[in-house]
Amino acid sequence: MKVFVLCTLLAATAAAWPSFDFGGIDGFQSDPSVSLTQRQKHVNKLLWKVYDHLKDTELKGIANSFDPESNTSQYSDRGAAARALAKELKENRLLKQHHWFSLFNPRQREEALMLFSVLMTCKSWNCFVNNAAYWREHMNEGEFVYALYTAIIHSELGEGVVLPPLYEVTPHLFTNSEVIQKAYTAKMVHTPGTFQMHFTGTKKNKEQRVAYFGEDIGMNTHHVTWHMDYPFWWKDSYGYHLDRKGELFFWVHHQLTVRFDAERLSNWLDPVDELHWDNPITEGFAPHSSYKYGGEFPSRPDNIHFQDVDGVARVRDMLIIENRIRDAIAHGYIESDDGTHIDIMNDRGIDKLGDVLEASAYTPNSHYYSALHNLAHVMLGRQGDPHGKYGMPPGVMEHFETATRDPSFFRLHKYLDNIFKEHKDSLPPYTREDLEFAGVALESIGIDGQLKTFFEDYEFDLRNAVDSAEGMEDVDINARISRLNHEPFSFVADVTNNNRGSVLATFRIYMCPRRDNNGMVFSFDEGHWMCIEMDKFWKKLSPGKNHVVRKSVDSTVTVPDVPHFQTLIDAADRGSFDMSEFTRSCGIPDRMLLPKGKRDGMEFALVIAVTDGKYDATHSNPEADEHGGSHAHCGQHGEIYPDKRPMGFPTDRRIPDRRIFEEIPNFKMEIVKVFHDDRHHH
Structure with a gap:
């Protein structure tokens, strides 16, 4: 659907796009497809040192000469959103720079969304970047960052762009003041430093x-x-x-x-x-x-x-x-x-x-x-x-x-x-008919590798936390923080398909804490609401025996760490930018898929349910489609959710009679232990 909308937009754009210059980036008004590398470079520059004025000469030039209202044919709404925002600016109603921003403040949200609307109505990247550069200099930084992030996420024009991690763009919201003060000192005495950040x-x-x-x-x-x-x-x-x-x-x-x-x-x-x-x-x-x-x-x-x-x-x-x-x-x-x-x-x-x-x-x-x-x-x-x-x-x-x-x-x-x-x-509990998958039986389930968690150190860049001064070079300043990680492992299952032909199966994997804080085992009906979704994916099962191995890193619940801001800058500067696996940062971090264990092991019930993919899947060929990589919690932009069943199925409703679950051949439960390694990994 999105593709179709884009094509019609592009067709309309081409028709309505006279190639003349209007004080913006020249040379591709008639060509709405700017390379991904170029778009990534622009976004990097727009977000670097967001509390200072633009340093980049190209973008600075645009900010000084561009008039958002001059060419209304560049917008799908004929410039209505741009005029509305420009009016607020002229009448001096916009929140000033160097002031906090909260999305829950109705007026500040309204202003951020006015800019979001302007960017969303842009028909080309040219219009998008010209507006972004102009408004970055004229609007509150928090409102600007919010509008730019949401527009890159939701606009066709942002496709493929990787947004830098927010903790390196606005570090104050993620770092404690003690570390920020040390960062300022390091900058003033011009000495690089890495500062340990402690939890509050x-x-x-x-x-x-x-x-x-x-x-x-x-x-x-x-x-x-x-x-x-x-x-x-x-x-x-x-x-x-x-x-x-x-x-x-x-x-x-x-x-x-x-x-x-x-x-x-x-x-x-x-x-x-x-x-x-x-x-x-x-x-x-x-x-x-x-x-x-x-x-x-x-x-x-x-x-x-x-x-x-x-x-x-x-x-x-x-x-x-x-x-x-x-x-x-x-x-x-x-x-x-x-x-x-x-x-x-x-x-x-x-x-x-x-x-x-x-x-x-x-x-x-x-x-x-x-x-x-x-x-x-x-x-x-x-x-x-x-x-x-x-x-x-x-x-x-x-x-x-x-x-x-x-x-x-x-x-x-x-x-x-x-x-x-x-x-x-x-709601009524699920019946046997709701849960069964005719002809499919789970023979055994388990873990390949060890379920082991540990703490490791991680460093991130604080250069955007401190102000720049003319003639003063930046020095490397980092925060070091302790974070949870786990050893890689795989879920394994042996499944028999007794049907004549191959069938599409949905695999649903949960881990549910087994005991309360006093060591008492949760009943089936208490425990079902505490199940942690580990993965959900589709797989074709051929007739007969199937051995299924699913790596922890492939989970559709998690995403890899967003690359550092500097990594994105370097990658775009090298040219032919492609980091498609990082375009979504919605999803639990890969390293936190596994809940922390205990030194002597913490018991979890590993539950795997194999259900009928022909009934569950909303898209064709779901086995080959990653649906954005973290669809379990984050869906997929502009698409329908890939799974028809309720989220959390089949553990989302009460289970008054555990026999229903135990007697169904396509469900299986095993007790597994998660261990925690006390030694800190540096």
């Missing part, structure tokens, strides 16, 4: 034991990128429909939550407790980080009671919204704004519920159901200064980049997850 908190705080998970920069990148791939403000008029967006919202956050609980169990902690609006927030949080401009991230002491937040919501509003949503679950339908009922007692109900709970633009009735998730983020972010008495900047919960650092993030998402669970528990 101390040994006195037991939450510290799992800080490596919430503060992992790869996990933060996954979380912020998911919200760029599936923004709550998305409207289909931007170009296409985001398929099963509400259900993906549920699934990606459910997976973060159950994964966090598994990390807690490996560190002798109980699973996280849900948040209650009328109980105190037990864990405080001191972020130890500052905005580049605008002061420190506010802290929150232990055991504070929720207060109403001026201009956002009252605590009692939050309870009312929750009750309306839980009423909808109890009734089995959502009331849309025209009064009709939307049935949710089916496979698709979770998608509608996700739209309502997050409150995206897809919600059928935001007036009545409001925006529980989005408001809760702001409520939590503001508890340090709920009445604006101290003029504090937004809290960590008000940025997707920083939210998972705060222990209250997981409490909030456990609370939302339990609302989703209430809905899933109201």
Whole structure:
């Protein structure tokens, strides 16, 4: 579909594209296909030292001479979006530079989306880069970065471009202030340095034991990128429909939550407790980080009671919204704004519920159901200064980049997850007919290699954290951080296909923690909700015996580390840029596929379900198609989700009778152990 749209766009562009110069990059107005290498170079330069003025002479020239309103034929909307943004600039209404930006601030979001709209209506890369260079000099840096990232992700023109890791573009949001101060000193005395970054908190705080998970920069990148791939403000008029967006919202956050609980169990902690609006927030949080401009991230002491937040919501509003949503679950339908009922007692109900709970633009009735998730983020972010008495900047919960650092993030998402669970528990359990795959039997399943986790050091570039000064060369400044990794391994399965011909099979692999913090084994019905999705893929099974080996690195849940910013710059400068495996940074980092083990081994139930691919798959030839590489949690841009079944199938509904699972030949469960190597790998 996207290809067709692109072709029609290009045809229209060619027709409407007189080749004359209008103060931008010359030479390819008539040719909308600029090489990927050239586009990558432009993006690199636009994002390097984003708080300084443009250094690159070509882009600087554009920023000084380009007029976004002069040639309206370069836009698919005849320049309406460009005129609207230019008007805000002329009337001096745009947020100034060197000021914090939060997507949850309605006005700042509106400005960022105005620029996003301009970039999305560009018919050629020429128009795109001219606007980007111009607005980078005239808009707030945070708004600019957000608009550019989301436009590269969603526009046809961004195809193939690799976005540099956000922690190297805006390092303040990912690094603590102690390290940033050392970086400034290194720059001033002109001495390269690598500084160890410690997780926030101390040994006195037991939450510290799992800080490596919430503060992992790869996990933060996954979380912020998911919200760029599936923004709550998305409207289909931007170009296409985001398929099963509400259900993906549920699934990606459910997976973060159950994964966090598994990390807690490996560190002798109980699973996280849900948040209650009328109980105190037990864990405080001191972020130890500052905005580049605008002061420190506010802290929150232990055991504070929720207060109403001026201009956002009252605590009692939050309870009312929750009750309306839980009423909808109890009734089995959502009331849309025209009064009709939307049935949710089916496979698709979770998608509608996700739209309502997050409150995206897809919600059928935001007036009545409001925006529980989005408001809760702001409520939590503001508890340090709920009445604006101290003029504090937004809290960590008000940025997707920083939210998972705060222990209250997981409490909030456990609370939302339990609302989703209430809905899933109201649906009838799967029957034998739902689960069987005629003629296919799993003989054995297991692991090739050892399930072993360890901590290693990782360094990232801090040069973008410090200001540039005329005539002062940059020095190499890096932060070093400890992060989780695991030895490579493979899932193996022996499957017999007793059908006459070959069949297409969907493999669904889960690992579910087996015992609670007291060593008690979870019952089947308790344990199913804690299953961690490890992989999902399609494979043709020939008649007879099949030995299937699936490497951990191929998982459709994970993505490789985004290359360093400098690596992207070097690669583009060498020419013929191609790094297609890194075009998506939505997905759990490869190295974090495996939850942390214990020194003597932590027990997990390895569950493999083989289901009928002919029924499940929505695309033809799913075996050869990677669907963007991390489709399990992140879908595929502009395409329908590759799997028809509910996300989490078959572990997403209650399992009152475990025999159904045990007696089906296409399902198998084994107990495996994950070990943790205490030695730190350097």
